[in-house]
Amino acid sequence: MANLKVNICGVELKNPVVAASGTFGFGKEFDEIYDIGVLGGISTKGLTLEPRLGNPTPRIAEGHGVILNAVGLQNPGVDAFLKDDLDFLKSKHIAVIANVAGKTLDDYAGICEKLDGKVDMIELNISCPNVKCGGMAFGIKPESVYEVTKVSKSALKKTPLMVKLSPNVESIAANAAAAQKGGADAISLINTLTGMVVDIERRRPLIANNTGGVSGAGVKPIAVRMVWEACNAVDIPVMGMGGITSAEDALEFIIAGAAAVQVGTANFTDTLAMPKIIDGMNAWLDSHGIADVNQLRGTLRLNG
Amino acid sequence: MKEVTVRILENKPIAAGIYKMTFALPEKVGGISCGKFVNISVGDGAHLLRRPIAVCEHCESSVTICYQLKGEGTRLMSGKKAGDTLSCVLPLGNGFSLRGEDKRVALVGGGVGVFPMYSVLKEYEGTGKEFFSYIGFRNKAAVCYAEEFAALSEKAEIVTDDGSFGKKENAVGAFFEDLANAKPDVILSCGPTPMLRALKAGLAERGINIPCYVSLEERMGCGIGACLVCVCKKSGKTENARVCKDGPVFEIGEVEL
Numbered sequence: 381m382a383n384l385k386v387n388i389c390g391v392e393l394k395n396p397v398v399a400a401s402g403t404f405g406f407g408k409e410f411d412e413i414y415d416i417g418v419l420g421g422i423s424t425k426g427l428t429l430e431p432r433l434g435n436p437t438p439r440i441a442e443g444h445g446v447i448l449n450a451v452g453l454q455n456p457g458v459d460a461f462l463k464d465d466l467d468f469l470k471s472k473h474i475a476v477i478a479n480v481a482g483k484t485l486d487d488y489a490g491i492c493e494k495l496d497g498k499v500d501m502i503e504l505n506i507s508c509p510n511v512k513c514g515g516m517a518f519g520i521k522p523e524s525v526y527e528v529t530k531v532s533k534s535a536l537k538k539t540p541l542m543v544k545l546s547p548n549v550e551s552i553a554a555n556a557a558a559a560q561k562g563g564a565d566a567i568s569l570i571n572t573l574t575g576m577v578v579d580i581e582r583r584r585p586l587i588a589n590n591t592g593g594v595s596g597a598g599v600k601p602i603a604v605r606m607v608w609e610a611c612n613a614v615d616i617p618v619m620g621m622g623g624i625t626s627a628e629d630a631l632e633f634i635i636a637g638a639a640a641v642q643v644g645t646a647n648f649t650d651t652l653a654m655p656k657i658i659d660g661m662n663a664w665l666d667s668h669g670i671a672d673v674n675q676l677r678g679t680l681r682l683n684g
Numbered sequence: 685m686k687e688v689t690v691r692i693l694e695n696k697p698i699a700a701g702i703y704k705m706t707f708a709l710p711e712k713v714g715g716i717s718c719g720k721f722v723n724i725s726v727g728d729g730a731h732l733l734r735r736p737i738a739v740c741e742h743c744e745s746s747v748t749i750c751y752q753l754k755g756e757g758t759r760l761m762s763g764k765k766a767g768d769t770l771s772c773v774l775p776l777g778n779g780f781s782l783r784g785e786d787k788r789v790a791l792v793g794g795g796v797g798v799f800p801m802y803s804v805l806k807e808y809e810g811t812g813k814e815f816f817s818y819i820g821f822r823n824k825a826a827v828c829y830a831e832e833f834a835a836l837s838e839k840a841e842i843v844t845d846d847g848s849f850g851k852k853e854n855a856v857g858a859f860f861e862d863l864a865n866a867k868p869d870v871i872l873s874c875g876p877t878p879m880l881r882a883l884k885a886g887l888a889e890r891g892i893n894i895p896c897y898v899s900l901e902e903r904m905g906c907g908i909g910a911c912l913v914c915v916c917k918k919s920g921k922t923e924n925a926r927v928c929k930d931g932p933v934f935e936i937g938e939v940e941l
Contacts, residue, residue: 403905404910405910405911405912409906409929410910412685413773433917434912437902437913438902439903439912440904440913441903442732442733442757444730445729446732447905449905449911451913454924455912596732597729597732645732648734648911649734651687651906651908652687
């Protein structure tokens, strides 16, 4: 049994596998299928100050090796999360990462204040492609990444801040560096890539919102490249995600420099995807005589 | 609900574009009942979403589903042979249930919505309840389960949109024409949303307050209630319900159609 424990900006995860925001709710449903206490952590459904109903349906479509979603941040609001869901997650002894989104800088500051000291980490969603005002608007330019990170960080006295970056940008390295400069304790990437699927008979997009966020196995090479670029641009820990389906996929991200990974879409294809990834990671490390997953981090050897 | 690997016993076409698949359960899986669904992985690595399909028949050791060939995923399913295995999450959702006082039951089903209606008939077979089934298909080529509905119903009326089999009518129209005869204590329905809308409007126009439960269809993500992809609006509230977890069966007044 290799050591799978990792430490992300002071938060200890029992293994580097974290449920990605939006695919796992607040954990209760998946816990009916397996004990989610085996996970390294969970990034919650994106939370906002007020409850949100989200976008019209259909909210999901499929491409080859990918899916597109446009849920539009439906969530019960941060107060309901604190009242109804946090205790359950804490009882599972996993790292609880609250994913938060806002329309304005004040929203981000307000929601961070409410969660400070109550969760293990905040993941700042500045990259949701499915809400019109806010969300991704903050995530595009390095200047606004810096600004929203700084405002959020100053609202947090106890809880570390992780900033989730959008791939729909000019330079991922510049945005990663901007998050670090703004005071981020960690970054995570990639959020979904904006895409569209068209029903040719109806000549309409399949998703009610027209466009949606592309995720799943097909985006993995893009995600690995961006995680590698981001890791080279910052000193803070990086959580990598995008199309991870197997232990081998997860290890690619870790070799590229990620300290931990998040798994999202794979939970839809196989409800047991994450426990299988954790077991597979252990088996791979054992079979390669590597005693600690941390030894693998950032060991990428470039060609030429 | 459980994630299980099931072994296909039979998979064959039964009408134009409709396949019937029976699979063996690997272990005792409790809680399968009429109106619930299973979520099937087509397992090719390219189609990442599972296909949610309603239970049509079930026993302790097997489940039968009927599905329409709609796209690549269901086409891949149709190519599976007896002995092949599939990954499946089941049972899912809240299904139909009848109270003791529901003696006369109207079933209104259209298209692939007829199969969950049949699951009700099978489950309550021999319980002394009287079923009045109004079953609609597009045309004669799509008709299936006609004899099965006839065998277990007091009255089973099979209608088609083009009149090529039975009356030229839809299931909702057939139901309202026969309402005075059926005098149901409860109405159960499943079919395309416009059909359910017509049922709701028809009941409202006639001022009928018979309890009515409908099963909704929506594109799903996880199928277990976590991802909030398959939602519908709750009537009179600024709140959504999850079709996969809170439904798919709802009291007709509970949700906006």
